[in-house]
Structure formats: structure tokens, C-alpha cells
Amino acid sequence: MATTLDKPQAAPAQPEGTIVAGLPMPRFERIQVEPISGACGAEISGVDLRQPLDDETLAEVMKAFEHFLVIVFRDQDLTVDQHKAFSDLFGERMELPQAPTYGEHSDMQEVRREAHEPSNVVPSFEYFHTDSPFLAQPPKCIVMRALEVPRYGGDTAFSNGYLVYESLSDGLKTLLDGLEVVYSGKDIWARNEKLPPEKRLRLRESHGFGEHELENVHPAVRVHPATGRKALYATTAYFRHFVGWNEADSWALLNHLQSLAQYLHFQCRVKWKKDTVIVWDNRFLLHRGVHDFTMERRHLCRTTVRGERPLGPNSARV
Ligand code: MN
Numbered sequence: 001m002a003t004t005l006d007k008p009q010a011a012p013a014q015p016e017g018t019i020v021a022g023l024p025m026p027r028f029e030r031i032q033v034e035p036i037s038g039a040c041g042a043e044i045s046g047v048d049l050r051q052p053l054d055d056e057t058l059a060e061v062m063k064a065f066e067h068f069l070v071i072v073f074r075d076q077d078l079t080v081d082q083h084k085a086f087s088d089l090f091g092e093r094m095e096l097p098q099a100p101t102y103g104e105h106s107d108m109q110e111v112r113r114e115a116h117e118p119s120n121v122v123p124s125f126e127y128f129h130t131d132s133p134f135l136a137q138p139p140k141c142i143v144m145r146a147l148e149v150p151r152y153g154g155d156t157a158f159s160n161g162y163l164v165y166e167s168l169s170d171g172l173k174t175l176l177d178g179l180e181v182v183y184s185g186k187d188i189w190a191r192n193e194k195l196p197p198e199k200r201l202r203l204r205e206s207h208g209f210g211e212h213e214l215e216n217v218h219p220a221v222r223v224h225p226a227t228g229r230k231a232l233y234a235t236t237a238y239f240r241h242f243v244g245w246n247e248a249d250s251w252a253l254l255n256h257l258q259s260l261a262q263y264l265h266f267q268c269r270v271k272w273k274k275d276t277v278i279v280w281d282n283r284f285l286l287h288r289g290v291h292d293f294t295m296e297r298r299h300l301c302r303t304t305v306r307g308e309r310p311l312g313p314n315s316a317r318v
Contacts, residue, residue, distance in 0.1 A: 022163050026067055030057045033064050040160040040285060041268035042068040049076045049086045049277060058089060065090075065141070069285040070158050072270055076277040078145060080105060080301075083277075087143040087303035090279065094139065094306040096132055097207040097214065098188050102301045111144075111289075111300040118198060119291040128159045128261040128286035129237035131304070134185035136216050139282040140307030146272040146300050153293035156278070157269045159261040159286040161231035165221060167260065177313040179220040181233070182240040186214045217243060219312025222283060231284040232257060233310060261286055272300070283307055 017024040020035050032045040042064055047057065064071050078086070084107070087093055093107045102108035113119075132138050165173070192200050220242065222233035234242075234257055241250035260266075269290070270278060280287055 021068055021160060022166065023067065026063055028060050028064070030060045031064070033060075033068075035068065036070075036072070036270065037268035039163055039266050039268055040068055040158055041070045041072065041270065043072045043074070045074070047073060049073060049078060050082050052085075053089070061089075065279055065281065069160060070268065070270065070278060070280040070287075073277040074273065075275050076145065077275050078277065080108070083143065083145060083301070084108070084303060086277070087305060090141050090143065091305040091307075093303050094137075095207070096139075096204070096304055097209040098132070098185060098203050099304075100202050100204050107303065109302050109304065111298070111302065112202065113298045115295050115297045119294065125237060126288065126291075127236045127258055128157075128288050129235040130233070130282050130286060131237075132185070132282075133181075133218060133233075133235070134183040134214055134216055134238045136213065137306050137309050138218075139304045141279055141281050141283075141305045142302050143277065143279050143305065144300050144302040145278075146274055146276045148297050148299040149272040149274060149276075150293040150296035150298055153290065154296075154298045155269050155271050155290045155292075156280075157267055157288050157290055158280060159263075159266045161222070161233065161261075161284045161286055162229055163266045164232045164257070164261050164286075165230050167266075173221075176220045176232075176234070177230075179234070179245075180217050180243040180312070181220050182215070182217055182243060183238045184215040184240050185238050186211060188214075218310045219315065221313055223311045223313055223315065224284065225308055225311055229284075230313060232261070232286075233283075235261075235286055283310070 020038055021040050031047055034043045036042060044061065044064060047053065047061065053061065084093065095106055096109060099109040102110040130138065131142065189203060192203055218233060220234040221230050223230050234254055236254065236258060239254060241247050242253070
């Protein structure tokens, strides 16, 4: 009796191309793109950010940003105006209420630790987080340039929120899909005041934000508005609780999710050099500075680009 085993079987279809950052490696014609790890991040060369980018090159830079979530350009000696012009390709520059501004530029921020200063990072920033999730429209991305960096250490590490979410069991995905998070930045200044002076964060002295703008509810799972791909959007910084959950229950679940983001196979790590420019996605990628340096100065300047109001699995797609 003939069975299917008698017939020659077609070989199973092979996926085309290499999988990196969870999806097939895109093709690039105008720029050189070297993935940093299998999880996220790419170094881009063949681009001078001091010059306006032609349409095809710009489209490839944006494709690399969306795919790898963090893109790195080396040796970009930009003026402030060139930095802002490059940032504007990603969207509208925004101010932040808490981050210190860069000199007189209220639409830029600086990250600075002097050589004599201790590593005084508050614990919630020692974990992977996204920036300013307490705002109604948290940043889409950060465009950061290194002015002065330690010889060794002071890297920034990233963890791919899509891959963390995709690794969850179906039961936990379903639970998270229905959850929302209360994020609040209302007590940033009051908390800082209570710390001894040498432990305080360097915060912006004044800002034009209203109190009601500093607390918002966002989905625990964030959905890309164009692709529908889902990523973990519950992280420690400014986290208060899940809606309908008390703090103890909320932190038990959040700590589990945090522990997953620490897996090295979701991560990449970028070493800064003077004039390195990094653009990282603040919607679908988590980040953290690595404070493994002492007695050396670290000074970076950045712009912040406004994002959409986060969409959840149950939000109406635009
Ligand atoms: Mn941060």
C-alpha cells in the first residue's frame, strides 16, 4: 500500500537570510550595517551625519533603526546644530522635566559625572528601563553623542523588549496583554531632596510641566503602531503599580519580568568613544548605563524625540 513515505518529500522551506533581532536581516545598499549581537544593535558606517542625508540613505538608516532598535555611528564630530538637525529626522524634539539641560539648550539634555563624583545611580536606573514613561507621550528615541568618556567602562547596555515579550509563556502573555501600569514622576524632586547631598541625582532645577503631566497610565505591553509587533513595556523606573493590583503583587510580577530582561541573549552593549553617536529606541528597547568606572569623567549630550501615546494590545489601532 502506497503511503506518503514512498513519495519523495520536498525539503522544508528554509527561511531566507539570517535571523537577527528576531527577524530576517534586511538588505542595505547605501550604508554598511554590522549587527552588534544577535539580539539588537548595529554599527553603521559610510554615513557622515554632518551632511544632509539623501532620501535613499535616510530610508536605510530608518530601516536599520526600526530593525536593530539601537544604531551606532562612530567619529561624528557634530556641532549642536548638526546634532539637532540629525535628531529632527526622527521626529519632534521634546523637553524633559527632570533631566538637566545641556548648557543653554533647553531642548537638549546632558549626562555628566565628574571624575571626583561617586557612582550614585538610584537603584531603579541600575535595572533596564525606558526613559520618562510617566509622560503621556514618552520619548520615541534618544540621540546621544559622547563628548568625553572613561578609557574603560561606562558602556550603555540594551535589552530587546520584543524578544523578552516573545519569550514569555502564552498564559503570561495573555495576563500582561490585559494589564496597565501607573507610571509617576511626581515625586522625583521630593525623593531626591531626602538623599544626602553626595547621593543626589543631578536634576533640572525648573521646568514648565504641570503636575498632572507627570503621571500617566500606559499598557504593560506596547504595540508597534505600524507592524503590530508587541514588546514588554513594564519596567522599574517610575513604576508605581499595575492598575487594579496592590504594590506587593505588582512588584512581584515586575521583578520576574525584570529578571527576564537581564538575559544576555536579549542584549547588546555599546562602548562609547569620543564622537560616538547612538540613536536608541525608547519604546521597544530597554537600556541602562553601566557604572563600572571611577575617577574618570563621563559627559554625554542628547536630544529626546517625542513618541506616540503608547498603544496596547487592546487599544484601537490608528
Ligand atoms: Mn535612562
